[in-house]
Amino acid sequence: MSDTNTISIDNPILDVDKIRSDFPLLSKEIGGKPLIYLDNGATTHKPKQVIERVRKFDSDEYGTVRRGSYRLCEHSTQLYEEARQKVADFLGAPTRQEIVFTSGTTQSINLVAHSFGRKFVNSGDEVIISNIEHHANTVPWQVLCDEKGATLKVIPVADNGELVMEEYDKLLTNKTRIVAVNHVSNALGTINPVNEITRKAHAVGAKVLIDGAQSTPHMKVDVQGINCDFYTFSGHKMYAPSGIGGMFGKMEVMETMSPYVTGGDMIMQVTLEKTTYAKPPARFEAGTPPISQVIGLGAAIDYLNAIGMDKIFEYEKSLLDYGTRLLNDIDGLRIIGNAKEKAAILSIYLEAAHPHDIITMLDQDGIALRGGHHCAQPTMIRFGVPATARASMAFYNKFSEIDALADSLRKIIKFFS
């Protein structure tokens, strides 16, 4: 709990009412009650600036990209590459050619596991993940290690939700080929020390992938500062359309990698005997991409930049501190994950009620939370709970919504006791 939090409800960092008026869905009612949306870790709503930009593009400007020399196509291609530049700037990447568009974090990690992993990880080699990874950053590495006869090693997590870094030091060897960890845990909210993780992995010659699905929407990211080799993200978790996301990959590393999906647009030259591949990022973008969604992603980044990522982080931190204080006062409630460095996620466990019952009952009060294992079953097992109810906050959430959550949780505890 932070004593240094000077943010009061009356003096917020952001004009949240104004921000909320940008998000049409936030003013909807669910079963006659105002929607209180606290499942931003799963997906986020879209501001009208994004919705309108996609609509305008589809109705007035739409054309394919990179395939034609007529004006519609050239215009689309220009907007598409401008969006790539926006992503590069947003992540602090040196060049836009180091940004690959994919369908999201899951596909980005699979791309790296396939195109880097299958080429450079061999029998006897080692891959390191952590005990608080999303299944998307677990299963691709398990499959790779099974296939190659490599060993998957896991950084343990302490009771407070922080990675045990002394154990990480011991896991690293000269056989480590890749270290893949998240920047922010989707199940616990822990912000991991990715700079230190990367520096130590590089010291033994391993490459580093950071899963940024939960960090890019909520804090300033600087891939050059982290110095990671790959950094993945999902658009729909950062106020952009679904179906689009991507990754940063260092050019010198991506140039050594083979394609993942093959087909049109990722080639240099194709004859019936042989194909040579295009340079990254085109090498990893076979087929016609989700063009409108890329334009929408660019608009979402403009929207976030206009508010400012530092302000967003500061405001969400004040929501987290407030919520933590409020929920810790409730008897029979446990918050799983109390890392010192934490994003605005509250993973809630009640002695009295199972998360699925909690979610159904909160829904009757118009409050949307995720209940379940959050695609992080190894994390749930580690903390000895079958599932949690997760409140994941965004800059459009209000302090009064956290009050409503606490009131409902009290009511649920009483109902089941």
Added chain:
Amino acid sequence: MSYDNELYQQVILDHNRKPRNFHEMENSTSSCHGINPLCGDDITIYLKLDEAERVIQDISFTGSGCAISKASTSLMTQYLKGKKIDESRLIFDEFHKMVLGDFDPEKEEHHLGKLTLFMGIREYPSRTKCASLAWHTMVGALDKKSEGVSTE
């Protein structure tokens, strides 16, 4: 106090707090492990079958899950103890269709007894598997499925 809906009736809350037949069975003739991979509900059903008479002599369960899945399993064990195997399969069929909204015990002849109290779950599509996991697992035990069952 709100939440006075069809889903969380007193009987369900009672069976959630004090599940019946909630123990391992040492001399079971078959058992089955059932999971709901989406939410992590995890139960094991133990059966003692009288193969000659085709009767479920005894039935019990262990595991963890939400109030709906725990109460559904508890009530199922109470209801099926002593029932014929064929009748149990028929009841499974009726129960399964009822929670999906494909069978209305208020309009059609049925063998569900007090289990009709789970009828309200048809209004909550995301929760039907909570109620039906026990039944799928029970049938798995009848069929002696050693690999277990899953709702997905």
